Amino acid sequence: METKFDNLSLLKYLEDHGVTLTDLIDTAMELYIPHPPIETREQAIELFTAGFYEVLTDQNVAVLEVACFRAEEDGQAGIIPLLPVEQFRGRPGLIVDELLGMTIANYIAGARGVFEFIRYDQAKPGILRKLGPIANDAIGGLIAGVSSRIYSGSLEKQKLLALEKK
Template sequence: MIGELIGRATRRAVREGLKDCGITPSRSLEERLEERGISFDDLLDTAEEAFVFHPDSSSEEGTVDLLREELKKWMKDVNVGSLVIGGLHLNEVGDQGNLPELPAKDFESDPVHLISDEILGMRIANYINGEKGVFEFERVDRSKPGILKELGPFTDDVVGGLIAGACSRVYER
């Protein structure tokens, strides 16, 4: 009984402390990524680096505007946000060595038998733009442009899925 009371009091105190620091449960995906050192500009720069410009498309500046628009749109989608937040959490769990049968030192190397990170990235890209999004995810995941090469196993794939989905939508436009 005393343990349960201590647990409740601790949770309440942590929630209040987080609120005092400006961290609330309702914060946006953009804010959650920023907390992990990933700015919107990082996402846009990475999308721009990943994007394959076609000579018949709009100007490079116009294309960047389209990329910005697509990223902003999809970052506000509850399903994309849920999948990205899930990947961010799994990355934290893996960093702590708390994924079943995968010690932290092995997790850091992004072992080939860990495929759930790729599945999350592909599902995000697929949700945003179907098979075209998945095709683009495969290309982006192999090349690891921009900030992707600096991120952990789950984070690089969920962010890569978002970027790939946005890029493939711009290709269609």
């Protein structure tokens, strides 16, 4: 059965690099904490799915994600000037990977997205554990941005509904 996700070029790009929509949702759900107004896993999955669709259709998100994955490939190949492959893979290593992830989260959801990125970066749930140093932060930023946006949006909607009842 065809879905609206079938023709998303950014999702296809991510799939070609080992990241599926299921990976994104499962990883997001590993840090899911039920609280009003998103109280059930089913609600959260539905909102995450809609949120991922929205960001996966944004050309600016596409540019940021592709740039990160290209940098990951170049780093693994040892062709980034001033960055030997051993340092790319080792610790202490880069700080720019976190900056890239924060930039993606910030673009999607602002300062709240950056705060959420820190949670995902520290925990490294799901697919984030399997990706390289730049790619994991690129995907972490994407997930954190969507997570922050759906929670903030749901809270705003709840506040508006409460005001309408008054």
